[in-house]
Amino acid sequence: MTDALVLEQITKNFGAKRAVDALSLTVPRGSLFGLVGPNGAGKTTTLSMATGLLRPDYGRVLVGGVDVWADPPAAKTLMGVLPDGLRLFDRLSGRELLRYVGLLRRVPPADIEARSRELLDALGLTEDADNLVVDYSSGMTKKIGLACALIHAPALLVLDEPFEAVDPLSGEVIRGILRRFVAGGGTVIFSSHVMELVEQLCDQLAVVALGRVVAAGSLDAVRAGESLQQRFLDLLGVAVPSEGVLTWLQSSSGSN
Amino acid sequence: MVAVLVGLKLRLLRNALRQSAWRIVGVVLATAYGLFLVALAVVGMIALRFTGVAVGPDVVVVGLSALTLGWTLVPLLASGMDDTLDPGRFALLPLRARELLPGLVASSLVGVPGVATVLIALASVVFWATGALPAIAALIGAVLGVLTSVVLARVVTTGLGGLMGGRRFRDSAAGIVAVLASLSGVTVAMGMEAVSRTPNAADLVGSLAALAGWTPFGWAWSLPADVASGRWGSAAAKLGCAVVLVAGLLRAWEALLERRLTSPLEARGGGERVGQSGWIDRLVGTSSAGAVAGRCLRYWRRDPRYITSIAMYLILPIVLVVSMQLQRRSGDDLGAVPWEFFGPFSLAMLVGLSTCQDLAYDGTAVWTHLTTGVPGRADRLGRLIALGVVVGPLFVLLQLAAAVISGRWDLVVPSTAVGAAAGLGGAGAASWIGAILQSPAAPAGANPFRTTNGGGLQAMIATMVTVAASGILAVPVLALAWAGLDQPWAAVAAPVVGLGIGLGAVTLGTRLGGGYLDGHWPEVLTNVSEKRA
Numbered sequence: 001m002t003d004a005l006v007l008e009q010i011t012k013n014f015g016a017k018r019a020v021d022a023l024s025l026t027v028p029r030g031s032l033f034g035l036v037g038p039n040g041a042g043k044t045t046t047l048s049m050a051t052g053l054l055r056p057d058y059g060r061v062l063v064g065g066v067d068v069w070a071d072p073p074a075a076k077t078l079m080g081v082l083p084d085g086l087r088l089f090d091r092l093s094g095r096e097l098l099r100y101v102g103l104l105r106r107v108p109p110a111d112i113e114a115r116s117r118e119l120l121d122a123l124g125l126t127e128d129a130d131n132l133v134v135d136y137s138s139g140m141t142k143k144i145g146l147a148c149a150l151i152h153a154p155a156l157l158v159l160d161e162p163f164e165a166v167d168p169l170s171g172e173v174i175r176g177i178l179r180r181f182v183a184g185g186g187t188v189i190f191s192s193h194v195m196e197l198v199e200q201l202c203d204q205l206a207v208v209a210l211g212r213v214v215a216a217g218s219l220d221a222v223r224a225g226e227s228l229q230q231r232f233l234d235l236l237g238v239a240v241p242s243e244g245v246l247t248w249l250q251s252s253s254g255s256n
Numbered sequence: 257m258v259a260v261l262v263g264l265k266l267r268l269l270r271n272a273l274r275q276s277a278w279r280i281v282g283v284v285l286a287t288a289y290g291l292f293l294v295a296l297a298v299v300g301m302i303a304l305r306f307t308g309v310a311v312g313p314d315v316v317v318v319g320l321s322a323l324t325l326g327w328t329l330v331p332l333l334a335s336g337m338d339d340t341l342d343p344g345r346f347a348l349l350p351l352r353a354r355e356l357l358p359g360l361v362a363s364s365l366v367g368v369p370g371v372a373t374v375l376i377a378l379a380s381v382v383f384w385a386t387g388a389l390p391a392i393a394a395l396i397g398a399v400l401g402v403l404t405s406v407v408l409a410r411v412v413t414t415g416l417g418g419l420m421g422g423r424r425f426r427d428s429a430a431g432i433v434a435v436l437a438s439l440s441g442v443t444v445a446m447g448m449e450a451v452s453r454t455p456n457a458a459d460l461v462g463s464l465a466a467l468a469g470w471t472p473f474g475w476a477w478s479l480p481a482d483v484a485s486g487r488w489g490s491a492a493a494k495l496g497c498a499v500v501l502v503a504g505l506l507r508a509w510e511a512l513l514e515r516r517l518t519s520p521l522e523a524r525g526g527g528e529r530v531g532q533s534g535w536i537d538r539l540v541g542t543s544s545a546g547a548v549a550g551r552c553l554r555y556w557r558r559d560p561r562y563i564t565s566i567a568m569y570l571i572l573p574i575v576l577v578v579s580m581q582l583q584r585r586s587g588d589d590l591g592a593v594p595w596e597f598f599g600p601f602s603l604a605m606l607v608g609l610s611t612c613q614d615l616a617y618d619g620t621a622v623w624t625h626l627t628t629g630v631p632g633r634a635d636r637l638g639r640l641i642a643l644g645v646v647v648g649p650l651f652v653l654l655q656l657a658a659a660v661i662s663g664r665w666d667l668v669v670p671s672t673a674v675g676a677a678a679g680l681g682g683a684g685a686a687s688w689i690g691a692i693l694q695s696p697a698a699p700a701g702a703n704p705f706r707t708t709n710g711g712g713l714q715a716m717i718a719t720m721v722t723v724a725a726s727g728i729l730a731v732p733v734l735a736l737a738w739a740g741l742d743q744p745w746a747a748v749a750a751p752v753v754g755l756g757i758g759l760g761a762v763t764l765g766t767r768l769g770g771g772y773l774d775g776h777w778p779e780v781l782t783n784v785s786e787k788r789a
């Protein structure tokens with residue numbers, strides 16, 4: 001059985017800065033894969049290269065055995081994507097945006113209609129379905145983006161921080177959707193900063209820092225008996241500011 | 257604060273230069289162009305001074321007034337306003353508008369246009385310095401003139417931009433443009449009348465200078481002229497007007513700044529609910545190209561930037577029609593050429609421009625096209641279909657208006673043939689060049705007159721290629737149409753060739769542009785991101 005997503009030695013430089021450094025990763029089919037790492041570790045850059053949004057300087061990306069950069073259209077039909085920090089066509093209403101993405105994905109119009117209704121309903125967006133996306137809150141924008149990634153029933157979901165700014169209720173709904181998606185034979189890779197969430201949801205994960213994989217594998221193997229939070233801190237050797245630093249912050253109520 | 261802001265602007269410009277070779281080329285070109293203009297102005301003024309030509313002072317007043325007018329018009333019509341120091345960014349700092357104002361004025365002068373203007377103003381002081389009093393008046397005039405230029409441009413772009421982002425503008429845009437264009441039509445007609453009455457060039461410059469001196473653009477600049485020729489009353493009046501103008505403009509800018517500092521967020525959609533617009537979906541169908549066309553059509557209605565483009569397309573035709581109509585009324589003989597038909601032609605020449613900007617206007621939202629794997633050709637074609645649905649009826653309307661007003665129904669077919677070659681030709685060329693060259697554009701809610709930090713050279717090249725292609729492709733059809741006025745074979749050939757050229761250009765442009773997109777989507781996404789490597 002081919003793996004859902006394979007990254008081979010992908011590398012990206014921004015000028016003199018190496019954002020992703022010969023990173024290799026395998027996401028087995030049917031897994032719920034978490035990607036964690038500190039800010040600026042290269043998660044967004046990695047996922048952009050995996051989804052065909054950013055051309056790698058070096059390396060190969062295989063989605064279900066199809067090379068993303070050799071045969072983009074074939075690979076792209078397999079993926080549903082939620083990028084981070086990119087705009088949506090936000091002068092469309094939520095419903096229109098879903099229909100637009102569905103048509104571009106060549107989903108039959110009748111299916112688009114039915115799926116949109118279910119997705120909007122599940123994500124609690126029915127009320128706002130006819131409002132322009134530009135007027136959505138950031139959590140609502142994440143949710144409509146997620147709906148767009150799901151509309152063509154992809155085999156692989158690539159989500160960059162899907163839980164950011166999403167309320168606890170919708171978060172639970174999204175977790176339910178992802179679990180059901182995986183139970184139905186799909187594969188998910190997503191990035192997140194919330195360790196509890198990753199621990200609870202994922203069966204596989206990778207920790208990246210400075211554009212490299214620091215640890216990867218099944219959840220239990222990476223955790224090595226600790227909590228994921230603790231293990232993360234250990235792996236990255238994070239220094240908490242000691243006493244005597246930043247003391248001036250305490251006087252913020254008075255003068256400066 | 258002045259030093260801080262000027263330093264900040266210099267540093268931002270330098271960092272922008274480091275980011276991309278395009279910007280370096282852009283700055284080099286702008287500098288060369290600015291230097292050329294400055295050299296021309298300085299040499300010209302010095303030559304005029306020492307040869308003592310009688311029209312010298314008039315020429316200088318007209319030129320400098322035109323410079324100030326240009327400061328306001330060029331950002332509105334072409335380049336947009338440099339917004340490196342967007343005051344909205346200072347919103348979280350405990351600063352008042354009044355504290356920022358001097359620094360923002362000073363930093364507006366940092367940059368090629370600012371420096372060039374200051375140099376030209378200084379040269380004008382040399383020109384007038386034939387005595388102590390004119391020299392002092394020229395110095396005062398120069399300071400006031402430079403301030404007027406900079407601040408007027410800011411106030412107009414910020415004020416209009418704020419208006420145009422809003423919903424109210426969107427719903428009344430057509431009316432506003434029609435009124436403004438008709439007014440300029442009246443002005444053009446009056447100007448042409450004045451020109452036809454004035455026998456020689458020197459007199460014409462003289463009356464232009466007199467006219468310019470009494471407009472807000474010329475109050476400051478004509479001050480030394482009045483002083484030099486001893487018209488004390490008029491000099492005092494102009495000094496008063498110029499000072500009041502600058503003070504009023506500064507107050508206005510302060511008020512606009514104050515508003516920007518307290519509500520720095522971009523205008524959004526305005527909380528409206530949209531209807532289902534089912535007719536659009538039925539019109540364009542469910543193919544990929546149809547889906548793109550449907551999305552674009554909604555944007556033509558909802559995005560202020562597209563609405564502004566429609567307004568721009570219509571200004572010239574309306575001006576033409578109104579001024580021609582007035583001329584006819586006043587019984588002037590305009591010769592055999594019915595200029596009204598230039599209206600639909602000018603629309604056809606301009607339609608490609610929005611297609612050049614399309615991807616930039618989408619901004620990073622084009623990631624949707626990347627990940628859905630939509631064929632580049634469908635993207636190109638869909639945008640052209642939407643353009644056709646919007647502009648096609650306007651073109652027909654202008655043709656009919658031209659025919660009705662001039663009474664020359666025999667010209668409708670040849671004029672449509674020329675328009676088809678120019679319009680479809682430009683659209684095809686834009687589909688190709690727009691796929692290759694993009695620079696980031698200000699997002700929909702932002703001031704449409706804003707340019708993003710230094711970019712724009714790519715957009716300028718794409719624009720020039722598109723307009724050139726429109727013009728070149730129209731030439732053979734124009735020749736045929738002309739010949740067709742007395743040669744029946746040419747009259748038949750013109751529409752066939754016009755349509756053939758137009759459709760050929762569209763086919764070729766969408767194919768080449770689409771193919772290019774298929775291979776370069778990620779680069780397009782990088783190009784339109786404001787954050788770029």
Ligand SMILES: Nc1ncnc2c1ncn2[C@@H]1O[C@H](COP(=O)(O)OP(=O)(O)OP(=O)(O)O)[C@@H](O)[C@H]1O
Binds near residue numbers: 014
């Ligand atoms: N377009 C760009 N130009 C230059 N540098 C970039 C660009 N995009 C990312 N970088 C740099 O690459 C590195 C990785 O960035 P990336 O966005 O992938 O991090 P991330 O892991 O997603 O971080 P976060 O958790 O904050 O989202 C960062 O150091 C960033 O500064």
Ligand SMILES: [Mg+2]
Binds near residue numbers: 043044045084160
């Ligand atoms: Mg990120």
